[in-house]
Amino acid sequence: MTATEHVTEQEGRTIYRRPLLLSKPTTYCPGCGHGIVHRLLAEVLEELGLGAKTILVGSVGCSVFAYDFLALDSVESPHGRAAAVATGVKRYRPDKVVLTYQGDGDLAAIGTAEIVHAAARGERFTVIFVNNGIYGMTGGQMAPTTLAGQRTTSSPRGRDVETTGYPLPVTEMLSLLPGVQYAARASVGDPVLVGKAKQSIKRAFEIQLEGKGFSIVEVLSTCPVGWGLTPSESMERLRDTVMTAYPVGTFVDRPRGIAPKLPQPGSPTRSITEGF
């Protein structure tokens, strides 16, 4: 008998139960971060009691079937357009909780205009941005978020910044916009980081409930299949390499006074990077 079973039988305490909103086991590859993010999302919505008033705006990527795993009213978006779709949902139903769930190809490549303008307008929904630095679904091609030198199926000799540009720090970019009330980058790299990721996701929804503006949590994630690594090697790479290039932390939490310093109209000489 294991220790866990012992405790359960003796004291009748629940040690772990699948969040009710996570209706089915996910079918992601072993070691994929999407499953972890789904669970965190389900836990947060359940703890905040939001399951029955939330509308999930899906995207196109490996998480396209998120609606099969999360017991939420859901609408599919064309690739990259989730932030526009969510704008439509939330503007018509401001009383509902609305979120997009998007990969980095979806949000940081084809959907860049939609995410920037939704943030600029301060749309009052929450974005869960799962950045695995690659196009997972289509077979591991380079994304705008792919690290310099990283090999992918469309950068076989490693990403050459001279010809393909530099990784796009979308969350930092969005942090400059006054409409953004909350922006954080988290990671699923280890259990402590997962716990912090959950806190960030929870905070993002609290901000949405306050109705003040846009909230985004970027979650650095893994794609063992696309990265050509084992699940545990992927977690190591996420911690050692990816998190160095993409620092985690809270960039904006306006209600708590965390925000980058922006140039004020009339003082154009101030650096916009000062606050970072």
Next chain:
Amino acid sequence: MTVVHQRAAARPQIVASPPRAGGAAGPLPDRVLMKGNEAIAEAAVAAGCDAYFGYPITPQAELLEWMARRMPEEGRVFVQAESELAAINMALGASAAGARVLVSSSSPGISLMAEAMSYMAGSRLPVVLVNVMRGGPGLGSIGAAQGDYLQATKGHGHGDYKVPVLAPSSIAEAIDLVRDAFILAERYRTPVILLADGILGQAMEPVAPAFRRLDKSTPDWILDGAAGRAPRVLKSLHLQPEALEEHDLALQAVYEQIAANEQRWAAEQLDDAEVVLVAYGTAARVARTAVERARADGIRAGLFRPITLWPFPAHPLRDAAKGARAVLAVEMSAGQMVEDVRLAIEGAVPVFHHGRMGGMVPSPDGVVAAMRRALAAGEEAGR
């Protein structure tokens, strides 16, 4: 004599009107001058449009501007999007949440909306989309044109789907068709296109300021958070070929129903016509004048005016052309609708085309000349 064929629609009370002299309390004038774009917008407001999304483009911009003023006044949703891509996807989201939604644009913007149209058709999401057509291809011109007929009736997005296309030929008719477009969109859970052109959008015409309301029910498929029921998913993705084919067959069944029940057309002076003009929208107005001039010259001409471009009133046209010696499609395009005309006529009568492009409009005399040529060539072909 004009006979308009369409499903009899109930005529509910008048609830809204454009600005009146003396403010809202002033007397309702019999007629007011309204720009087509504004009339279309106000018709949508009166019909209970919950949300509007758009992006500026000529010759449609006044529609967006009217909505920018009117929708907030009514406490409804207005967003000027960052692109037509975003506008139609906002519409997708609002529609999924149960809103009655209008989007509008002109030709280049409609091309950008094509992707989401396909998604909305696949996900069975209603929306009314106004295309105030301009000259193309590419950036083309801002003049009125009808070069988007094929796009509207057979094209836009990918995949096996169709959407009803309504083509007004006057501002008063546009006002009626806006409301009818919402009815069709909701009845069949489909996008509907209102196909206008730069002249209809920009011209001012006296219209009776009688914009009709449209009741709304809450359908059982909208997303509002799965409280006390199983979650709903609105999607077009069906990864298994068997499942997708089943879904596609269900869509096709809807299109068959639409084709069977929703064809509309207007017949003018067709009873004794030796030459049948076929034209819609602004071109139909030119054709009407041409019919009058031709009759004055002793040519027995008539006008068949499709109001639904899809479903195209093919059998009615074939019947109307039975005794004729020639059929002449008049369009502001290189010849797009004429393809449907030929399919409808099935070789029974010679079919000809007369068109101008690029923002140029056929002249009535040009159409009369084309009629004469058609009759002569029809004679030739008949020998």
